[in-house]
Amino acid sequence: GAGVSQSPSNKVTEKGKDVELRCDPISGHTALYWYRQSLGQGLEFLIYFQGNSAPDKSGLPSDRFSAERTGGSVSTLTIQRTQQEDSAVYLCASSLPGYGYTFGSGTRLTVV
Amino acid sequence: QQQVKQSPQSLIVQKGGISIINCAYENTAFDYFPWYQQFPGKGPALLIAIRPDVSEKKEGRFTISFNKSAKQFSLHIMDSQPGDSATYFCAASIGNFGNEKLTFGTGTRLTIIP
Numbered sequence: 001g002a003g004v005s006q007s008p009s010n011k012v013t014e015k016g017k018d019v020e021l022r023c024d025p026i027s028g029h030t031a032l033y034w035y036r037q038s039l040g041q042g043l044e045f046l047i048y049f050q051g052n053s054a055p056d057k058s059g060l061p062s063d064r065f066s067a068e069r070t071g072g073s074v075s076t077l078t079i080q081r082t083q084q085e086d087s088a089v090y091l092c093a094s095s096l097p098g099y100g101y102t103f104g105s106g107t108r109l110t111v112v
Numbered sequence: 113q114q115q116v117k118q119s120p121q122s123l124i125v126q127k128g129g130i131s132i133i134n135c136a137y138e139n140t141a142f143d144y145f146p147w148y149q150q151f152p153g154k155g156p157a158l159l160i161a162i163r164p165d166v167s168e169k170k171e172g173r174f175t176i177s178f179n180k181s182a183k184q185f186s187l188h189i190m191d192s193q194p195g196d197s198a199t200y201f202c203a204a205s206i207g208n209f210g211n212e213k214l215t216f217g218t219g220t221r222l223t224i225i226p
Contacts, residue, residue: 004155033213042218043200044116056213068170091155095211100146103155 002106012110021077021107025094037089082111128152131189133220135202142204150199
C-alpha cells in the first residue's frame, strides 16, 4: 500500500480484557517497529522486527505484551489483561535501509 | 534510562522567527540522528537526519546542527510559519542505515503565532 496502515484507529476496552492491534507495513519494507506514545510523552520503544532475525523485544513493558509478524508482513500487537496504564497511542512503523521510518497514524487505546 | 534529552518541552515563536529545539544524548555509540514532525492525529514523519561525520545539514528552512564532542544536536527552523506548528521529536540510533531501533526524545510542542 501507499503507507503504513493500522487498525483499529480507536479502541475502547474494559480493564482485564485482551486486545489485538494490527499493523500493515509498506510492502517490501524489511523492518517493522512498535512504539507507544502516552499523552504528552515521547515515543517508547516496544518491539522491533528485522527480516528473518529474532525480534528485539527489549521494550515490552511486561509479559502481558506480545507481538508477532507473519510472513514478514502484517504484525499484531497483543495486550492481555489490559490495565488502565496501558492507555496510549500505539504506533507502528516500517522502514527500508537508507529511508528512515514511515509511521502509521496509530491506534488510540483507552482502557476503562 | 532516558538516553536522549530534549528541550524545551514547548516553544512559541512568532511567524518569521527562528525556532530552535535542542537534544542531548548519552550513548556515544549513536551514529544516526533524525528529527520527526508530528501533527495531531497523525504518526510522526521524518523531517531531516544527520550522521556524525558532518556538523550541519540543511534542507530548505530546516537545519540540523551537530556537536559530537558535546553530544548535542539541534533543529533550527528558519522563517517559521504557522504550518510548522507541530510536535517535533529528536531521535538517535546505533547504526546509520535508518532502519535500526530509534530512541526518541520526549518531544517539543512548537506553536507559531502570527
